[in-house]
Amino acid sequence: MNLTKKDDGGARSAGWSFDEIRDRWASASGIVRWPVYLLLVVGALFLPSEAIGSFMAPGGSDWPTMLSDQIAIYVLLALGLNVVVGMAGLLDLGYVAFYAVGGYTIASFSTKYGWSFWETLVLAILFSALAGVILGAPTLRLRGDYLAIVTLGFGEIVKRTAANSSYVNGPRGIQDIPHPPTLSEFEILGVQPLKYGLLDSRPYYYLLLLFIIVTIVFVKRMEGSRVGRAWASIREDEDAAELMGVPTFKFKLAAFAIGAAIGGSGGVVFAAKQSSINPNNFEFLVSALILAAVVLGGSGNIPGVILGAFVVAWLPERFRELKDYRMLIFGFVLVLMMVFRPEGLWPSRRRKAELAEGTGGMGSMGAEVAGPESAGTSAEVGK
Amino acid sequence: MAFDDFINQFWPSTVDGLALGAIYALVALGYTMVYGVLRLINFAHADIFMVGTFAALWTVQTLGVNSAGGLGLIGLAVLMSVVAGLVSGGGAMLLEVLAYRPLRKKGASRLAALISAIGASILIQQLFGTVIIRWVFGTSKEGGKLPLNEHFVDRSTVIDLGPIEVSNDKLIVFVGAVLMMVALDQFVNRTKLGRGIRSTAQDPETAVLMGVNIDRVVSVTFLVGGVMAGVAAALYFLRFEQAWYLTGFLLGIKAFTAAVLGGIGNLRGALVGGFSLGLFEMYGASLFGSQWRDVVAFSVLILVLMFRPTGILGESLQRARA
Numbered sequence: 011m012n013l014t015k016k017d018d019g020g021a022r023s024a025g026w027s028f029d030e031i032r033d034r035w036a037s038a039s040g041i042v043r044w045p046v047y048l049l050l051v052v053g054a055l056f057l058p059s060e061a062i063g064s065f066m067a068p069g070g071s072d073w074p075t076m077l078s079d080q081i082a083i084y085v086l087l088a089l090g091l092n093v094v095v096g097m098a099g100l101l102d103l104g105y106v107a108f109y110a111v112g113g114y115t116i117a118s119f120s121t122k123y124g125w126s127f128w129e130t131l132v133l134a135i136l137f138s139a140l141a142g143v144i145l146g147a148p149t150l151r152l153r154g155d156y157l158a159i160v161t162l163g164f165g166e167i168v169k170r171t172a173a174n175s176s177y178v179n180g181p182r183g184i185q186d187i188p189h190p191p192t193l194s195e196f197e198i199l200g201v202q203p204l205k206y207g208l209l210d211s212r213p214y215y216y217l218l219l220l221f222i223i224v225t226i227v228f229v230k231r232m233e234g235s236r237v238g239r240a241w242a243s244i245r246e247d248e249d250a251a252e253l254m255g256v257p258t259f260k261f262k263l264a265a266f267a268i269g270a271a272i273g274g275s276g277g278v279v280f281a282a283k284q285s286s287i288n289p290n291n292f293e294f295l296v297s298a299l300i301l302a303a304v305v306l307g308g309s310g311n312i313p314g315v316i317l318g319a320f321v322v323a324w325l326p327e328r329f330r331e332l333k334d335y336r337m338l339i340f341g342f343v344l345v346l347m348m349v350f351r352p353e354g355l356w357p358s359r360r361r362k363a364e365l366a367e368g369t370g371g372m373g374s375m376g377a378e379v380a381g382p383e384s385a386g387t388s389a390e391v392g393k
Numbered sequence: 394m395a396f397d398d399f400i401n402q403f404w405p406s407t408v409d410g411l412a413l414g415a416i417y418a419l420v421a422l423g424y425t426m427v428y429g430v431l432r433l434i435n436f437a438h439a440d441i442f443m444v445g446t447f448a449a450l451w452t453v454q455t456l457g458v459n460s461a462g463g464l465g466l467i468g469l470a471v472l473m474s475v476v477a478g479l480v481s482g483g484g485a486m487l488l489e490v491l492a493y494r495p496l497r498k499k500g501a502s503r504l505a506a507l508i509s510a511i512g513a514s515i516l517i518q519q520l521f522g523t524v525i526i527r528w529v530f531g532t533s534k535e536g537g538k539l540p541l542n543e544h545f546v547d548r549s550t551v552i553d554l555g556p557i558e559v560s561n562d563k564l565i566v567f568v569g570a571v572l573m574m575v576a577l578d579q580f581v582n583r584t585k586l587g588r589g590i591r592s593t594a595q596d597p598e599t600a601v602l603m604g605v606n607i608d609r610v611v612s613v614t615f616l617v618g619g620v621m622a623g624v625a626a627a628l629y630f631l632r633f634e635q636a637w638y639l640t641g642f643l644l645g646i647k648a649f650t651a652a653v654l655g656g657i658g659n660l661r662g663a664l665v666g667g668f669s670l671g672l673f674e675m676y677g678a679s680l681f682g683s684q685w686r687d688v689v690a691f692s693v694l695i696l697v698l699m700f701r702p703t704g705i706l707g708e709s710l711q712r713a714r715a
């Protein structure tokens with residue numbers, strides 16, 4: 011994080027800058043990269059330890075619980091939304107709907123028909139991808155802000171339908187959702203990583219970590235493939251992409267379905283961990299926060315998005331002692347961060363280049379309205 | 394499905410729908426003007442509305458009104474509108490300077506501006522929820538739902554045409570909203586600043602070259618939008634007699650839905666969208682039961698956009714000449 015700070019405007023001349031590391035990393039070979047990936051994974055495995063927890067979550071709140079219930083879930087959801095917003099450039103304000111579909115799938119199938127966690131996981135991923143297609147098929151022909159409000163409306167429809175349907179117990183929600191079955195009782199360093207119970211949050215964290223790693227690998231592979239290039243072209247200029255023969259509608263639908271499936275898998279783990287869900291778990295605020303995580307971190311860049319989700323999920327929890335004021339301060343921080351670093355904490359190199367051209371894919375707010383005095387500054391920010 | 398209810402309730406739902414739609418339309422005007430000029434979804438506009446309801450509450454409390462009817466109610470409505478309009482308009486201008494202008498100067502992406510808007514929305518909500526309500530009204534966070542403990546509007550039926558009965562509060566809401574819309578229409582079409590707003594919406598670059606002061610135009614746009622939201626808030630307070638710090642959220646997305654439904658960036662579209670959304674919602678409530686009214690409202694939006702992707706009247710502030 012300290013390094014990203016140096017990334018401001020004219021830091022290039024500083025010699026050993028963050029950009030240079032990124033350039034070197036981009037051309038690094040597998041032999042260099044794999045140890046780093048391995049180190050990151052090992053670091054993630056030790057994240058729930060008490061030593062880290064004593065700084066990250068002082069004042070009594072349980073750090074592993076915070077990790078599994080808030081941070082890891084947000085990271086997973088932000089990675090999913092990043093496919094839609096960051097990679098394909100579609101503004102989705104109702105992402106929580108897919109999270110809800112996943113949660114309600116496991117809740118109803120496990121309590122009513124006794125399906126196991128792993129069976130419902132597959133089903134929930136299919137269902138939420140289907141929900142993505144159902145929402146996307148009629149609406150993806152809309153552009154920009156129309157799509158935003160339609161997805162927002164869809165999110166509210168899902169939440170309110172759940173609150174009004176007696177099949178899922180209306181506003182009371184569904185209780186007694188079973189935890190995932192215990193796979194093995196083996197113990198390592200005082201943790202039983204495959205025993206999913208009520209007390210220990212760490213196994214859920216490891217489960218989410220597995221999901222996150224699978225998602226990262228999947229999304230990363232996707233990004234470099236034909237699909238990823240098609241998304242980038244749609245994001246940058248949809249008309250041009252269409253003219254070049256990219257079937258834009260098909261690829262936008264794919265982005266929606268993949269993003270939805272990732273969100274759905276997050277909902278499954280959430281429901282299994284909490285063992286009860288109700289419609290209020292799926293407020294618009296969750297959609298807004300996840301979108302904030304993506305943009306704050308730097309949309310389109312996977313490490314950036316993870317950082318953003320971490321910040322968005324962790325900050326309000328870390329400062330619980332501020333009680334009522336923490337959301338107030340959080341809103342303030344959100345505005346400040348956008349004012350001082352509109353491209354996000356850690357933008358992707360490609361998105362930075364797009365921003366330098368002035369449009370940043372989704373068009374810039376009032377670049378055309380900025381007035382004469384801004385000409386100099388806007389050029390600087392883009393560097 | 395309850396067709397009997399729908400038939401029986403048709404005229405009452407129509408009257409309710411128009412009164413509700415008038416409030417949606419006024420709030421939608423603020424969204425649509427900001428969108429027309431800046432291409433920004435001003436999420437915090439809903440909270441500017443919420444600020445207005447508290448300004449109206451403050452007015453009623455300060456005056457110590459217990460029961461207002463007839464001319465007294467009209468006078469109260471005007472006074473509340475003035476106070477709420479000033480507070481909301483000032484708040485909206487302040488919001489623009491603090492949360493949007495810096496981003497505009499940097500040429501930031503619209504996504505960043507949207508996140509700033511969401512942050513500002515959370516900030517205003519929480520500011521009222523934790524600080525201002527306690528400080529001004531001396532009640533707890535969940536309070537603020539009119540600590541008067543009693544209704545201050547003396548309702549009576551003023552128009553009675555057989556099946557159509559209109560009570561005085563609904564009439565004031567409707568007439569007040571229509572007056573504001575006419576005033577806005579005149580302002581945008583007849584004044585120099587209005588011409589500035591239209592030209593900026595049409596082609597910002599050329600507008601700058603023609604000597605339009607963009608900063609002032611944007612400020613005025615936020616001011617006018619805020620005043621509209623403030624008047625809407627005063628009328629809302631008159632009609633429902635409650636103020637709550639989270640009241641803005643649902644009303645805000647409904648009003649934005651109304652703006653999109655009519656064609657965003659289009660002032661007359663906001664009116665059409667507002668009134669039709671109010672009617673759809675009330676008809677939907679009598680047809681499917683009132684717990685489904687929000688679902689009906691959003692479903693209508695999705696259906697309309699499927700067939701008319703730019704809303705009922707189409708986009709753009711300049712083309713509709715409004």
